[in-house]
Amino acid sequence: MKRLLVLTAVLAAALLPMSCDKHDPTPEELSMNELTVAKTAIHTKGDVYEDTVTIFQDAAVYRNSDMAGNSWFIAFSGGRMAYDSFMLSLYFDSIDKLKVGDALSFNSVRFSFILSSNINATTHDYTGRITLAEKRSDYVILHFEALRFTCSFGEYVTDGYLRCPLYEEYAR
Numbered sequence: 048m049k050r051l052l053v054l055t056a057v058l059a060a061a062l063l064p065m066s067c068d069k070h071d072p073t074p075e076e077l078s079m080n081e082l083t084v085a086k087t088a089i090h091t092k093g094d095v096y097e098d099t100v101t102i103f104q105d106a107a108v109y110r111n112s113d114m115a116g117n118s119w120f121i122a123f124s125g126g127r128m129a130y131d132s133f134m135l136s137l138y139f140d141s142i143d144k145l146k147v148g149d150a151l152s153f154n155s156v157r158f159s160f161i162l163s164s165n166i167n168a169t170t171h172d173y174t175g176r177i178t179l180a181e182k183r184s185d186y187v188i189l190h191f192e193a194l195r196f197t198c199s200f201g202e203y204v205t206d207g208y209l210r211c212p213l214y215e216e217y218a219r
Contacts, residue, residue, distance in 0.1 A: 074180035
């Protein structure tokens with residue numbers, strides 16, 4: 048009898064984890080998790096700077112932009128040197144027409160360095176993509192999937208989730 052009780056207890060303990068309500072992390076949970084938040088890996092040319100990883104310190108999406116029918120994403124890194132202080136500007140089809148899971152279709156792309164006077168450091172060419180992971184009335188979560196820019200400073204690759212406030216229009 049004692050043996051049956053021990054066997055029942057062991058079986059119950061083994062089945063307990065399977066009864067818990069498990070769920071995949073939501074985009075919001077991913078955008079708040081330090082491991083999955085969008086990071087940009089910087090691979091500089093030559094030995095001038097070590098490879099660096101940075102995040103966007105300031106980012107926003109505007110429903111309406113100065114390009115008719117387009118929304119605007121603007122983000123700035125928190126770097127202090129010419130090679131890690133950059134800005135990403137994207138004009139894309141209206142955010143109101145996009146559904147969760149849709150890839151953003153860019154109409155204008157600009158990856159530029161705020162502290163640099165080197166015109167060759169700005170690029171409009173990229174590979175990779177950004178998808179809309181979540182959309183609410185006051186914020187969106189974008190999923191960067193190997194968004195890669197190459198310029199005179201080196202290669203910049205952004206991966207992960209970025210939560211951005213969603214504003215109606217940019218006020219100048």
